[in-house]
Amino acid sequence: MDFQLTDEQQLIRNNMREFADRYVEPIAAEIDENSRHPAELFQKLAEGGWMGMPIPVEYGGCGTDYLTHILAVEELSRSCSSTGFSVASHVIVAFLPLLYGTEEQKRKYLVPLAEGKHMSAFALTEPGAGTDVMAATSRAVLDGDEYVINGTKTFITNGPIADTYIVVCWTDKAAGRKGMSAFIIPRGTPGLRPGKHFEKMGMRSSQTSEVVLKDCRVPRESMLGQAGQALAMSMGIFEQGRIGIAAQAVGILQAALDESIKYSKERVQFGVPISRHQAIAWMITDMATDLSAARFLTYHAAWLRDQKQPFAKEASMAKLFASEAAMRHTVKAVQIQGGYGYCKGAKVERLMRDAKITEIYEGTSEAMRMVISANLLR
Ligand SMILES: Cc1cc2nc3c(=O)[nH]c(=O)nc-3n(C[C@H](O)[C@H](O)[C@H](O)COP(=O)(O)OP(=O)(O)OC[C@H]3O[C@@H](n4cnc5c(N)ncnc54)[C@H](O)[C@@H]3O)c2cc1C
The missing domain is CATH 1.20.140.10 (Butyryl-CoA Dehydrogenase, subunit A, domain 3)
Structure with a gap:
């Protein structure tokens, strides 16, 4: 049994400690007080490769193992847990196109996410469907070569600032646990907009809002993975x-x-x-x-x-x-x-x-x- 981190893991952890001391600690209280998303900090995180560490190099990441990324999240959170969470959740959302996306989706969406040029949001929770995700009501209906999506997602991290949304909704309610599908939707798509913004007790620099989908039309190819797999x-x-x-x-x-x-x-x-x-x-x-x-x-x-x-x-x-x-x-x-x-x-x-x-x-x-x-x- 080996309890020792590798030299590379220790080095990356130390690098993140230095980064957090220099750039995160000095602004942590201010971004909490003002509920401010620090875009300038995320640009530095992107330049340092921190936004896509465990994503393979060929898709814009650094190709580290997951533990190394986790060490970085821990160190960031020691200075500002909102920022640590934003990086952790961004990487998790990026895993979806990595694991389930077509090559085209990977090139179009995953690469800018892993490079930190785009921010991601994952929209599953709804006002009536929290722990009980099956109580969701959002749905996508096929109309020719497009899906038309309607519904309201709530408590969505990065909802107001994301460039890339992954939205989960019903495509075949009768199929039960195999009836939900995921769609990858770029910001600016007509019919998708951030809704109510939530003021929170903590994690205040992480932005949380509703994501409202009203007759949002997306091409068939927007589906991520297989129908019913979401x-x-x-x-x-x-x-x-x-x-x-x-x-x-x-x-x-x-x-x-x-x-x-x-x-x-x-x-x-x-x-x-x-x-x-x-x-x-x-x-x-x-x-x-x-x-x-x-x-x-x-x-x-x-x-x-x-x-x-x-x-x-x-x-x-x-x-x-x-x-x-x-x-x-x-x-x-x-x-x-x-x-x-x-x-x-x-x-x-x-x-x-x-x-x-x-x-x-x-x-x-x-x-x-x-x-x-x-x-x-x-
Ligand atoms: C800051 C923030 C960021 C978030 N980010 C995202 C995001 O990016 N994307 C997204 O999709 N969602 C997001 N969420 C939603 C989050 O995952 C849900 O809030 C969480 O799953 C709980 O759902 P709920 O709040 O509706 O609580 P409920 O499910 O209504 O639960 C209320 C209480 O009942 C308990 N409970 C529920 N069911 C049971 C049961 N069967 N047995 C025992 N106890 C039960 C719960 O544990 C809880 O204590 C976010 C939430 C917050 C607050």
Whole structure:
């Protein structure tokens, strides 16, 4: 059993740490405060090759393994988890044309995504269909050589700014789990528009909106993969995406630990640094222990994926544990900083708000428990 990262993985992680210290950390509080998508930062991420790391070189990526990309997401999230999430979710969406696209779709859509010239959005969730995706009502109807799509998607990451949308909707409701299909649709297509924009508690620089499709006509060739394949494609993509969310939570946890150690050594109460009070020292001890466990679960799931071994259960375990640990311990990190931690400007306050979403998107904690128990008890 080898717990050592390769030289290349360590180098890339260190490079991302330097990048995040230089470009992300200084603007993280401002983009959170203003809910601002930092286009200038994403241009730098694109120039550095960070937007398509695990995509093969021939399609504009860097051709790394998935674990290496996960290390970068963790380091980015340590400075700004909105940015870490944006990169992680962008790569996951790009996997769809990589795995299921025609050669033409790969050239047209995947290459600019992997190069970071275009942003992606994946639209599955609907107002009445969250965890229960089968409750979706959006549908595409064939009319000659075109599909006509109608429906409203909600909570779509990058909804307001994406260049390339992948939309999942019914093409044959009677076929049940084999009745949904995916369509790849460029921004500017008549009938597709971003809808209501959501102001969020955390993850504020990541843009989230509805995506409204009203008589949106797309050519037959816009279908991604086979008709009826979209649910299976989505579930496969979520398995990988959950490792990215776990990495985001690990980055948040590491930042909470960094802040807690630093603050508790500086803040003096009752004549000693508060780190000398056992109640505080034990909070930090529990934080560090859960961080190690979360990190191992996350790396293990990514490693299984790279070894082409089954990893659905492990990805769900990593997301479940890391996200709940991030939530638990960011609350403690605020506690350690007392009133100062509760005020705007304290990094721990942002970490606590950002941690919550990791228990919700790409499948809630309850959905993770469903996946894990189904794997254990089948
Ligand atoms: C910031 C953000 C970004 C997102 N990005 C995207 C995106 O890019 N694309 C996309 O398609 N979606 C996206 N989503 C949607 C996200 O995946 C859903 O919010 C999530 O799947 C949960 O769905 P819901 O919010 O409708 O909650 P619901 O499904 O309504 O769940 C509400 C509660 O009930 C619980 N619950 C539901 N069913 C069960 C059950 N059978 N047993 C036990 N408990 C249950 C849930 O765990 C949860 O606690 C995003 C959401 C947010 C908030």
